Amino acid sequence: MNERLERLGLLPVLGLVYVLLLLPVVIVVLTSFTVSEQPTIPYDGVTLEWYVELLYNSRIYDSIISSVIVGVAASLLAGAIGTATAFGFVRSEIPYKETLATVMLLPIMISPVIIGLALLRFGGTVGMSSGYPVIILTHTVLTFPFVFLIVRSRLLTFDTQLEDASRTLGASNIETVCNVTLPLLAPAVAAGMLLAFVISFGEFTATQFLTGAGSQTVPIYIYNQIGTGLSPEISALATVLVVVMIAAGYLGDRLT
Amino acid sequence: MRTIRLDSVSLPPALRKRVSARTLVGLGVVWLTVFFIVPVLYLLVESLNFGDGALFAYYETALSGVYGETLVRTFLYAFLTTAICLVLGYLSAYYIAFKSKRAILLLSLVLLPLWIAIIIRFFGVRLFFISSGPVQQVFGTDFGFLFSRNGVILGLVCALLPFAVLPIYNSLRSIDDELINASHTLGASQLQTLRTVILPLSYPGVIAATLFVFILAAGSYLAPSFLGSSENLMMANRIADAQGYSVPLASAMSVVFTGGLLILVGLFNHFANVSEVLGDL
Numbered sequence: 001m002n003e004r005l006e007r008l009g010l011l012p013v014l015g016l017v018y019v020l021l022l023l024p025v026v027i028v029v030l031t032s033f034t035v036s037e038q039p040t041i042p043y044d045g046v047t048l049e050w051y052v053e054l055l056y057n058s059r060i061y062d063s064i065i066s067s068v069i070v071g072v073a074a075s076l077l078a079g080a081i082g083t084a085t086a087f088g089f090v091r092s093e094i095p096y097k098e099t100l101a102t103v104m105l106l107p108i109m110i111s112p113v114i115i116g117l118a119l120l121r122f123g124g125t126v127g128m129s130s131g132y133p134v135i136i137l138t139h140t141v142l143t144f145p146f147v148f149l150i151v152r153s154r155l156l157t158f159d160t161q162l163e164d165a166s167r168t169l170g171a172s173n174i175e176t177v178c179n180v181t182l183p184l185l186a187p188a189v190a191a192g193m194l195l196a197f198v199i200s201f202g203e204f205t206a207t208q209f210l211t212g213a214g215s216q217t218v219p220i221y222i223y224n225q226i227g228t229g230l231s232p233e234i235s236a237l238a239t240v241l242v243v244v245m246i247a248a249g250y251l252g253d254r255l256t
Numbered sequence: 257m258r259t260i261r262l263d264s265v266s267l268p269p270a271l272r273k274r275v276s277a278r279t280l281v282g283l284g285v286v287w288l289t290v291f292f293i294v295p296v297l298y299l300l301v302e303s304l305n306f307g308d309g310a311l312f313a314y315y316e317t318a319l320s321g322v323y324g325e326t327l328v329r330t331f332l333y334a335f336l337t338t339a340i341c342l343v344l345g346y347l348s349a350y351y352i353a354f355k356s357k358r359a360i361l362l363l364s365l366v367l368l369p370l371w372i373a374i375i376i377r378f379f380g381v382r383l384f385f386i387s388s389g390p391v392q393q394v395f396g397t398d399f400g401f402l403f404s405r406n407g408v409i410l411g412l413v414c415a416l417l418p419f420a421v422l423p424i425y426n427s428l429r430s431i432d433d434e435l436i437n438a439s440h441t442l443g444a445s446q447l448q449t450l451r452t453v454i455l456p457l458s459y460p461g462v463i464a465a466t467l468f469v470f471i472l473a474a475g476s477y478l479a480p481s482f483l484g485s486s487e488n489l490m491m492a493n494r495i496a497d498a499q500g501y502s503v504p505l506a507s508a509m510s511v512v513f514t515g516g517l518l519i520l521v522g523l524f525n526h527f528a529n530v531s532e533v534l535g536d537l
Contacts, residue, residue, distance in 0.1 A: 006355070006446070007355060010347055010348075010350065010351040010355065011351070013344060013347040013348055013351070014347070014348045014351050014352075014362075016344065017344050017345075017348040017366075017417060017421070018365060020344075020410075020413060020414045020417060021365070021366060021368075021369050021414065021417055021418070022365065022368070022369065023380070023384070024369075024376075024377045024378075024379075024380025024381045024383075024384065024414055025369060025372055025376065025377060025380055026380075027380045027383050027384055027389075027390070028376055028379060028380040028383065031383055036388070038386075038388040039383055039386075039388075040388040040389065041389075041390055081283070081284055081287055082284075084280045084283055084284060085280060085281060085283065085284025085285075085287075087277065087280055088276075088277040088278060088279065088280025088281035088282075088283070088284070089277075089280075089281050089284075091277040092276065092277030092278045092280075092281060094278060094281055100281070100285070103285075103288070103293075104284070104288070106288075106292070106293075107288075107292060109471055110296065110475075110514060111474070111475025111477075111491070111492055111495075111513070111514070112475065112477070112492075113475065113477050113491075113492035113495050113496055113510075114296065114299070114475075114495065114510045114513070114514060115292070115296070116496075117299065117495060117496075117499055117506060117507070117510060118292075118295035118296045118298065118299050118510075119291075119295050120499075121295065121298060121299065121302065121503065122291070122294070122295035122298065125298075137291055140291075141288075141291055141292045144288070148284075198371055201373065202372070202373025202374060202375065202376070204373075204374075204375050204477070204478060205477040205478065205492065205496075208496070209496070209499065219373060219375045222375055222376075222379070223375060226379065226382075226482075230383075230386065234379070235379075235383070238376045238379060241372075241373060241376060242372050242376060245371045245372050245373065246368065246371055246372070248371065249367075249368070249370075249371030253364075
């Protein structure tokens with residue numbers, strides 16, 4: 001195949017892929033600056049009016065606080081359980097290791113609508129069908145595989161000679177874990193937890209069954225607002241989230 | 257970084273005395289079992305009609321009429337999405353891996369949308385086609401994208417493309433350049449090299465991409481509810497709706513849907529070794 005022909009054929013596809021990936025986000029950001037009452041591309045002038053509206057909307061505050069509470073709690077829990085499991089998984093010989101690895105990834109493969117329904121019923125049985133505890137539990141289940149994957153892949157390339165060196169130089173085992181193992185593992189754990197936070201922050205499908213009066217997360221709020229009519233205010237709220245999520249993503253990227 | 261042999265890795269002895277590595281795995285397995293596997297299996301119990309009437313009554317409903325149609329539609333949509341994502345994903349991953357000089361930049365632009373909540377991205381697709389949106393203003397029509405099958409597929413492709421590009425890119429990158437050079441040196445044309453060297457060696461990436469995109473597309477709730485009409489609902493929407501009036505029916509649909517997905521993945525596994533790809537994750 002001719003090299004130039006190859007380039008000419010591939011470049012339009014590449015362009016299309018980036019349009020599909022990025023344009024939906026770009027239009028959300030653009031429409032947040034419109035002067036119109038509808039979320040349109042601002043042709044005739046831009047305004048920050050919709051961001052000011054955000055500041056006066058207490059329901060948005062409440063939903064952001066709910067999302068932060070759920071996101072922080074779920075990422076801490078998923079971080080702790082995911083790290084411990086990945087550590088044990090890499091550093092022990094256990095039967096059916098391959099199968100077990102697949103089981104750890106099951107929460108990614110089962111549709112979140114089924115996980116939401118299952119935990120709604122489970123929560124109902126133990127007396128918590130809505131509210132923070134069951135939402136946090138659900139988000140922990142949904143994000144656990146990602147922490148597990150990230151920490152495991154770091155552990156697989158972990159140079160254990162560093163731990164040996166620490167012990168040879170006279171450090172106790174606890175000192176070795178605290179001063180060598182954990183600091184080397186920390187960036188992967190932090191990256192996993194950031195990813196867990198971002199996933200939790202954007203989760204809708206499973207969460208929709210579990211929110212009560214005081215625990216509407218941001219995606220639930222956005223979904224309900226879109227159901228009642230489109231306003232540029234939703235674009236403004238979404239833009240704020242885009243900025244927060246990209247910042248978190250950038251931070252996570254720097255860590256790994 | 258030097259490679260290490262895993263069988264020589266062990267936990268520090270002091271820690272091993274108190275908490276063994278096996279205990280830690282056990283902790284994770286027990287946790288996942290109690291809060292995930294048991295609740296999901298409980299749906300299986302609920303779907304079986306242990307009260308009055310036939311044992312599998314809800315399965316009959318879940319497999320017939322509008323629910324049966326939805327099941328077929330769900331897998332059809334997932335299949336279409338996967339096919340489009342594989343073609344677009346392979347071509348762009350190929351370009352990024354072999355033709356571009358800014359691979360890292362291009363790749364991070366593929367990754368970027370993954371950090372943004374899916375609800376925001378579907379909202380963006382919808383804004384594109386609404387009556388005051390740019391497509392309507394430029395062309396005077398939304399080309400029948402909004403609230404149709406095409407809208408749902410477009411949304412799913414937008415959302416799931418990164419899951420196709422990334423694994424394929426990784427498998428293309430891991431091909432030894434020497435093999436490609438050898439193929440050229442031995443007289444193969446570019447096309448022959450692509451067909452006999454690059455394509456076969458990138459199979460693991462294609463398999464992983466197929467698996468991710470298909471499973472995620474089939475389980476989508478937001479794409480049909482944002483970009484489809486009542487004619488385009490998928491299983492996730494039906495399950496969520498049914499939950500409001502009949503939990504056993506919603507449970508039966510969950511079982512049917514997950515079972516169907518497992519059968520399809522099993523069939524796929526027959527042609528391509530899925531577990532090998534999953535083990536490499």
